[in-house]
Amino acid sequence: MDAGLKLINNDLNDALYKLLNDDSTGADTALEQRKQKIAMLIKLHVRHVQQTVITNRRRRQQRSRRRFKQLRSFFMQQMIELQSRYLHMFAMLRMKHAQLDSGQLEDTQPYPDIHDDPHRDQAESHYVTGNQTQFWEDTIPQYSDEEFLSSLHVTRSTFKSLCSQLAPTLRTVPELTSAHLDKISAEKCVGLALYFLASGERISIISEQFALPRARTIKCLKVFCNAVMTNLGKALRLLPQSEADCENVVAGFQRECNMPAALVGVLGVCCIPLRGKGKSDADFVPTLRMEFLLDDRMLFRELQLRNGNGIGPRAPTPMFAEPPNPLSQLPARCINGRMVPAFVLAPVNQNYPLRPWLLQQFADPVDPHEYDFNEVADHLHELSDCALHRLMSRWRFLSQPLDISFQTASCIITAATVLHNLLEELSEPHMLEWGNTVDVSRFRSPPIAPKQDISEDVDRALEVRDFLARTISSTEI
Numbered sequence: 415m416d417a418g419l420k421l422i423n424n425d426l427n428d429a430l431y432k433l434l435n436d437d438s439t440g441a442d443t444a445l446e447q448r449k450q451k452i453a454m455l456i457k458l459h460v461r462h463v464q465q466t467v468i469t470n471r472r473r474r475q476q477r478s479r480r481r482f483k484q485l486r487s488f489f490m491q492q493m494i495e496l497q498s499r500y501l502h503m504f505a506m507l508r509m510k511h512a513q514l515d516s517g518q519l520e521d522t523q524p525y526p527d528i529h530d531d532p533h534r535d536q537a538e539s540h541y542v543t544g545n546q547t548q549f550w551e552d553t554i555p556q557y558s559d560e561e562f563l564s565s566l567h568v569t570r571s572t573f574k575s576l577c578s579q580l581a582p583t584l585r586t587v588p589e590l591t592s593a594h595l596d597k598i599s600a601e602k603c604v605g606l607a608l609y610f611l612a613s614g615e616r617i618s619i620i621s622e623q624f625a626l627p628r629a630r631t632i633k634c635l636k637v638f639c640n641a642v643m644t645n646l647g648k649a650l651r652l653l654p655q656s657e658a659d660c661e662n663v664v665a666g667f668q669r670e671c672n673m674p675a676a677l678v679g680v681l682g683v684c685c686i687p688l689r690g691k692g693k694s695d696a697d698f699v700p701t702l703r704m705e706f707l708l709d710d711r712m713l714f715r716e717l718q719l720r721n722g723n724g725i726g727p728r729a730p731t732p733m734f735a736e737p738p739n740p741l742s743q744l745p746a747r748c749i750n751g752r753m754v755p756a757f758v759l760a761p762v763n764q765n766y767p768l769r770p771w772l773l774q775q776f777a778d779p780v781d782p783h784e785y786d787f788n789e790v791a792d793h794l795h796e797l798s799d800c801a802l803h804r805l806m807s808r809w810r811f812l813s814q815p816l817d818i819s820f821q822t823a824s825c826i827i828t829a830a831t832v833l834h835n836l837l838e839e840l841s842e843p844h845m846l847e848w849g850n851t852v853d854v855s856r857f858r859s860p861p862i863a864p865k866q867d868i869s870e871d872v873d874r875a876l877e878v879r880d881f882l883a884r885t886i887s888s889t890e891i
Contacts, residue, residue, distance in 0.1 A: 426459045472782040476789065494850060549623040550602050563843060566605065567612035567808050572842055576608075577601050583641040589633045598626075598634060606631065607638035611830050614810035616817055632822060639829035649835040650828070651715050653707065653740050654678050660756065664747070666710025670797075671790045674885045676747045679707040679715060679758040681733060681766075682798040684857040685722045686827070689817040702816075702823055703859055705733045706831075707758065712801035713838060714831045719824040722859065732766045732862065734758065737871075742771045750885060754878060759794055765864045768875045773882075787883035799854055805834050806857075807849030813857075 430452060554565070562570050581600040584590060590598045602624070610620050621631040654660045664675040688700040701722035707715040718733050734741045744756040760766035760774040768774060775791045776784040806812045809830045816823045837844075 426455060429455050468782055472785055476785055550605055566608040577604050579645050580604060580641045583644055587637050589637060603634050603638055606634050611809040611811050614814045635826055639825045642829040642832055646832055646836055650832045653716055663710050671793050672886055673790055674749045674882050676754045676756055678756050679709055680794045680798050681758050681760050682706050682802060683761050683764060683859045685859040687815040689815045708798055708801050712797055713835045717828055717831055734772050735767050759791055762795060763861055765861045767867050769871050770875045770878045773879050783883040783887035786887045790886055803849055803852055803854045807852045808834055813852050
């Protein structure tokens with residue numbers, strides 16, 4: 415920056431020297447022209463100095479903030495690794511201690527030689543099978559509160575509350591109370607569903623543990639999800655509609671990242687692989703594309719699940735891309751005397767169309783206010799990744815390829831999102847180790863095919879985005 419300022423000063427001094435030492439004889443006209451040129455040079459000099467100082471200051475701030483974010487991420491990774499190692503070491507020590515205790519008991523209480531008992535293998539086999547079939551009836555009730563939370567990712571009190579709310583609906587379902595089949599209690603249905611969501615185990619393993627056929631296990635999951643949507647579906651709130659709700663959301667975003675009070679949500683997208691039968695191509699992996707809208711508390715407001723393998727005319731249309739839609743019909747908001755439409759922030763590198771209600775980052779920022787807008791957008795996208803990581807770490811079935819159909823997967827994911835919102839609002843415990851193996855970057859969705867955009871809304875969207883960026887810069891602390 416010093417070299418740039420020195421160069422600007424030298425150029426100005428040379429130009430002024432030439433003007434002051436001009437020997438051309440002229441009347442007052444030449445003197446007046448010389449004064450105008452000097453004034454113009456001084457004005458340009460001041461403008462160049464301002465631009466140089468501001469640009470370099472912004473760039474220094476950007477670099478320092480990026481370094482701070484990198485250091486913070488590195489520190490958090492180191493803390494997670496240390497905690498994981500500590501938990502692993504603690505578990506190993508407990509296992510060794512238990513082995514020593516059991517060894518002392520075996521020394522004091524000898525038992526018959528296993529070769530003298532021909533029925534021992536059969537008894538052990540029957541014992542293992544019995545444990546598997548009585549997993550819910552015998553094993554789960556013996557769990558401590560910590561083991562219960564680690565297995566179902568909800569506390570016992572919350573589990574009982576869920577059962578009491580869903581039981582009236584579940585008791586009326588014929589699939590659970592059929593006379594010619596073993597009855598399934600509401601508690602077992604809720605426990606099976608929560609264990610499937612939290613453990614990420616395949617359906618076949620869940621069926622074996624709960625001693626149910628695969629088809630009936632899937633039926634239990636569907637029944638549970640329908641009951642959740644019927645009784646608790648309001649936890650998946652829609653786009654802010656009421657004036658009070660909009661005020662709370664935009665104020666929350668403004669407090670979080672200094673975004674002007676018109677942002678009503680952040681869009682996110684991911685792809686979840688399915689194990690279903692696909693095409694004969696070995697490289698083809700059927701996927702489910704999940705678009706979601708987050709509010710200022712990082713709760714899921716809207717959810718859109720579609721086939722992620724559509725191409726051409728079957729390619730998915732981005733959420734809120736085509737008007738009219740609930741977002742484009744929200745009332746505009748007044749910011750610094752100008753009416754600005756309520757908008758959401760689109761995900762990065764997804765080829766979303768640019769609309770006044772659907773804004774995205776500057777692709778190639780040049781001016782300082784454009785960098786400021788992108789910095790705010792980056793922070794919001796980081797929060798979006800954190801919300802998705804929190805959802806996938808609570809319900810680990812999302813982080814594994816699903817061995818169910820697209821329709822069943824959509825039903826279960828929607829209900830899981832409703833439960834996640836409910837548990838977040840209840841401040842239910844969320845253990846850090848649940849997310850140690852979850853990497854949301856593996857679920858990045860490929861961008862949709864770009865299309866030529868000739869909409870008249872593009873120019874207006876550019877004006878709105880530029881105004882918001884300048885507002886951010888002017889109010890930056």
